[in-house]
Amino acid sequence: MRIELTVNGTTREADDVWEGESLLYALRERLGLPGSKNACEQGECGSCTVYLDGLPVCSCLVAAGQAAGREVRTVEGLAEGDELHPVQQAFVDRGAVQCGFCTPGLVVTTHDLLERNPAPSDPEIREALAGNLCRCTGYEKIMDAVREAAGAQR
Amino acid sequence: MTTTIDNPATATTGTGTAGRIGDSPLRPDGTLKVTGEFAYSSDLWHEDMCWGVTLRSPHPHARIRSIDTTDALKVPGVHAVLTADDVPGLNRVGLEHLDQPCLAEDVVRFQGEPVALVAADHPETARRAAKRIVVDYEVLPAVTDPRTALDDDAPEVHAGHEGGNLVREVHIRREQRTRNEHEHSGEPVPEAPVVVALDFEVGMQDQAFLGPESGLAVPDGEGGLDLYVATQWLHVDQQQVCRVLGLTPEAARLHLAGVGGAFGGREDLSIHVHACLLALCTGKPVKMSYARDESFFGHVHRHPAWLRYEFGAQPDGTLVYGHADILFDGGAYASSTGAVVGNGGTLGLGPYNFPSVHVDARGVYTNNPPCGAMRGFGCVQAAFAHEALMDVLADRVGVDRVELRARNGMAEGDRNITGQLIDSAAPVAELIGRVRDMPLPATRAADPDLRDLPGGVANTTHGEGVVRGVGYAVTYKNVGFSEGFDDYSTARVRLEVLAGEPVATVQTAAAEVGQGLITVEQQICRTELGVERVVVHPKDTTVGSGGSTSASRQTYVTGGAVRAACEAVRARVLARAAAAVGHGGLRLDGEKIVGADGQVVAGLAEVLGTGAVDETVEWRHRPTAEIDPETGQGDAHVQYAFSAHRAVVDVDVELGLVKVVALDTAQDVGRAINPDAVVGQIQGGSVQGMGLALMEEVVVTEGRVRNPSFTDYLIPTILDTPPMRIEVLEYPDPHAPYGVRGVGEPPTISSGPAVAAAIRAATGRDLRRVPVRPEHITGV
Numbered sequence: 001m002r003i004e005l006t007v008n009g010t011t012r013e014a015d016d017v018w019e020g021e022s023l024l025y026a027l028r029e030r031l032g033l034p035g036s037k038n039a040c041e042q043g044e045c046g047s048c049t050v051y052l053d054g055l056p057v058c059s060c061l062v063a064a065g066q067a068a069g070r071e072v073r074t075v076e077g078l079a080e081g082d083e084l085h086p087v088q089q090a091f092v093d094r095g096a097v098q099c100g101f102c103t104p105g106l107v108v109t110t111h112d113l114l115e116r117n118p119a120p121s122d123p124e125i126r127e128a129l130a131g132n133l134c135r136c137t138g139y140e141k142i143m144d145a146v147r148e149a150a151g152a153q154r
Numbered sequence: 155m156t157t158t159i160d161n162p163a164t165a166t167t168g169t170g171t172a173g174r175i176g177d178s179p180l181r182p183d184g185t186l187k188v189t190g191e192f193a194y195s196s197d198l199w200h201e202d203m204c205w206g207v208t209l210r211s212p213h214p215h216a217r218i219r220s221i222d223t224t225d226a227l228k229v230p231g232v233h234a235v236l237t238a239d240d241v242p243g244l245n246r247v248g249l250e251h252l253d254q255p256c257l258a259e260d261v262v263r264f265q266g267e268p269v270a271l272v273a274a275d276h277p278e279t280a281r282r283a284a285k286r287i288v289v290d291y292e293v294l295p296a297v298t299d300p301r302t303a304l305d306d307d308a309p310e311v312h313a314g315h316e317g318g319n320l321v322r323e324v325h326i327r328r329e330q331r332t333r334n335e336h337e338h339s340g341e342p343v344p345e346a347p348v349v350v351a352l353d354f355e356v357g358m359q360d361q362a363f364l365g366p367e368s369g370l371a372v373p374d375g376e377g378g379l380d381l382y383v384a385t386q387w388l389h390v391d392q393q394q395v396c397r398v399l400g401l402t403p404e405a406a407r408l409h410l411a412g413v414g415g416a417f418g419g420r421e422d423l424s425i426h427v428h429a430c431l432l433a434l435c436t437g438k439p440v441k442m443s444y445a446r447d448e449s450f451f452g453h454v455h456r457h458p459a460w461l462r463y464e465f466g467a468q469p470d471g472t473l474v475y476g477h478a479d480i481l482f483d484g485g486a487y488a489s490s491t492g493a494v495v496g497n498g499g500t501l502g503l504g505p506y507n508f509p510s511v512h513v514d515a516r517g518v519y520t521n522n523p524p525c526g527a528m529r530g531f532g533c534v535q536a537a538f539a540h541e542a543l544m545d546v547l548a549d550r551v552g553v554d555r556v557e558l559r560a561r562n563g564m565a566e567g568d569r570n571i572t573g574q575l576i577d578s579a580a581p582v583a584e585l586i587g588r589v590r591d592m593p594l595p596a597t598r599a600a601d602p603d604l605r606d607l608p609g610g611v612a613n614t615t616h617g618e619g620v621v622r623g624v625g626y627a628v629t630y631k632n633v634g635f636s637e638g639f640d641d642y643s644t645a646r647v648r649l650e651v652l653a654g655e656p657v658a659t660v661q662t663a664a665a666e667v668g669q670g671l672i673t674v675e676q677q678i679c680r681t682e683l684g685v686e687r688v689v690v691h692p693k694d695t696t697v698g699s700g701g702s703t704s705a706s707r708q709t710y711v712t713g714g715a716v717r718a719a720c721e722a723v724r725a726r727v728l729a730r731a732a733a734a735v736g737h738g739g740l741r742l743d744g745e746k747i748v749g750a751d752g753q754v755v756a757g758l759a760e761v762l763g764t765g766a767v768d769e770t771v772e773w774r775h776r777p778t779a780e781i782d783p784e785t786g787q788g789d790a791h792v793q794y795a796f797s798a799h800r801a802v803v804d805v806d807v808e809l810g811l812v813k814v815v816a817l818d819t820a821q822d823v824g825r826a827i828n829p830d831a832v833v834g835q836i837q838g839g840s841v842q843g844m845g846l847a848l849m850e851e852v853v854v855t856e857g858r859v860r861n862p863s864f865t866d867y868l869i870p871t872i873l874d875t876p877p878m879r880i881e882v883l884e885y886p887d888p889h890a891p892y893g894v895r896g897v898g899e900p901p902t903i904s905s906g907p908a909v910a911a912a913i914r915a916a917t918g919r920d921l922r923r924v925p926v927r928p929e930h931i932t933g934v
Contacts, residue, residue, distance in 0.1 A: 018276065018278060020278060021278075028197070029199070032199075033190070034190070034193075034194075034196075034197035034199075035189065035190015035191065036190065037194070037196075037364070037365075037414075038196055038366060038443070039364040039365065039366065039414070039446065039864075040446040040863070040864045041445055041446060042446065042863060042864065042865060044863070044864035044865055045364060045864055047364060074190065075188075075189065075190040076189065076190045076191070078189075079189055084185065084188065084189070088185075088188035088189060089188075091184075091188045092180055092181075092184040092185055092188055093180065095178070095180075095181075095830045095831070095833075095834055097181060097184050097187045097188060098415075098668035098669065098670070098834060098838065099363070099364070099365065099413060099414050099415040099416075099667060099668025100183070100184075100187030100188075100192060100412075100414070100668065101194060101363075101364040101365040101414030101415060101668075102364055103187050103188055104188075104190045107188055123603050123605040123606065125872075126605060126872045126873045127605055127611065127873065129871075129872045130871045130872055130873040131871075132871075132872070133364065133864065133869060133871060134364075134872070135361075135362055135363055135364050135415050135417070135838070135842070135869060136415055136668050136834075136838045137834055137837060137838050138834075138836075138837030138838040138839075138840055138841035138875060138878065139837075139841070139872040139875045140837045140875075140877070140878055141833075141834055141837065142872065143872070143877075
């Protein structure tokens, strides 16, 4: 089937999409946007998190066809030109990135958290990010990055 | 939380170049990783590529009577279906023993063993075609309990293997001061007024790196290919790939694709040979990428272990002897089981002084999933046992648990259980004392936040039934490859003028897996050459081997190689400058050549204007030695790294739920080349060790994996993870480049035993198995 959707503000089309394909697969393999990651493909790790009509979702759990006609925003669509979004900058500056495979999902989830709650407490940060697994960092520097991003955005 | 760097002996450095060793410059790949542009091995794409999938054995042990690929080949979109018959070279792989077919021949030895491959236009087409391959299996009796693997009537996992199901055994024997020859056996039986003993069991942990096994093989049209893959050691992969494909290294070129974590799980091959076989057969680029369930079958795990320990001591707690019997389940293929057994044996009694030692460590073949390298490598399992037993001993003799460790802890100048002199810092007493002296977390509030309680927002308690406990552990680990292995790395450094500025390019084949080696390589070049701009060449096999990114060795060994290459470049630059100015006594300072009087005699760019300087150096650390086969004595390891943890837990003793409140560390890193990255390693390593204590286990029943998913195999989330106070000590190792000491593994070894000890303290239960399950705590 053919699907048409808006990705990072641009109308995109994908042809020959098999009905069983996920939005994640379509983004990565058909639309040239591999930033959303494929760590578990069953909604447990959060590495594929994208906005779908403004709400964060695990794109591995959304059928590509379900995204037809809707707006998707991925990690590739957060920076303004060459300037990183403050959340992205904080992840770089605070050493919250090691292997980085979880990072796109965490950046999108943090972006969403701070949109909803510009000054989250530590327990609020932990609860919001509990669906994003990271295997390298032990999360401490991720906490630092989120706190810093929250400060930078205020 | 709080991080302090204590630096008793770091020399100050002179120049103003930013991003030198001791600084914490940002990772050069950080921006690409936060924008989603960094190309991991699963992100690769090629015009006209097809997808490869693997058909795996459903049985732990079976004979293959026949394989019929006819129906699979008929599926539209399928380009190739391959079996062992299609392997052109030697159908064997293995890190230590060539005991594993890359595609099964007549027998499968574990559930998940690769049997056939399919390449197709779409991954789903390939998966459906794979289901149409008909394999006729005759199920065979399986060895699924390693404790019976060496029994006379146990089935042979590898028919005709010398030693039956034994992969390796190690014996460590040391003289005791209180020797008393036993009348009958002749075995020395040490005497001690106080004797304590326990049995311990450690479950199978998974590395659970997030980036799936994946890569892209691109045929070159001339019989060779390029393989882009996530790995920990390009050159050993290349050797293995070439052996199976029957290709020369020139024809099979490997390139490091972006690596989404490793932790030991990428030392063995995964998609490498399979993607290459499909690419050579189809003439098309072939991409393979495991889903998470396949990943659980596609790489080795940490060895489960059964440990029996006995310590003898004086009434004041001074250790008299240590006995240990350690059994590792190696699974169906050896992988690095031999080296894990070596570590378990030589390091298995922990960082303590024992006058008398009797250790046996064995690794066996079974029909369980193959086990091999994971962060901590043989020391993690032993640490749970020796630390639990040290607590038992402390309580028995009435000595404080920290004090007992300090009293028996190794110090520089001591000899460990293989008789090796500890010839650099071994601050066991200081490390354990430091974690004891750190401030304890606040007691639980009267009206605590649910998220701070065991059970969390599941709202299982508001504090009732919750008991706090504190536990300690101190451990040590070898750094680098051991037991006589020729452990080296190769670095090429080129210094030239680009766009009017001096630029260094550093090339090594040492894998960056997330730990930050590329940052360290840049820092060393800036330090040694005084240049600001350092380009890290992509990692591939066009330069000599960098050795494995494992054993906490890359900053030491590849760092040593980069420094040596920089020194060679610098010597040539200064010689060139000396020839130009007519005198020597020159040095590099910033991007200038400076004379003995401190006056600038030339700019670096000016000197380099006459041509680039390019040097390649192969660098080795001090040699190690094989251990004596009967006594286990010998200088087996090149360096030891020590760490201590204190864990504070709240346990809901009614439901068996645990919340780790604090997990604090003190670790000696020799010299912190990049202090922020050092702390990141300690934080991440601590949480992996905590995961093994609390929740992480690949559950295997009768040879079958029961939980191959992140739904059922749990790793710690950010809610499970406490704030961590970390004290980093820097006692330089005089034998290592810059005094560095390996960092990555020690925290994974000491954190888990501290967590387990804290749960024991809270519950009063023995808890002789990890991960600790709720039913172990409640006793249901």
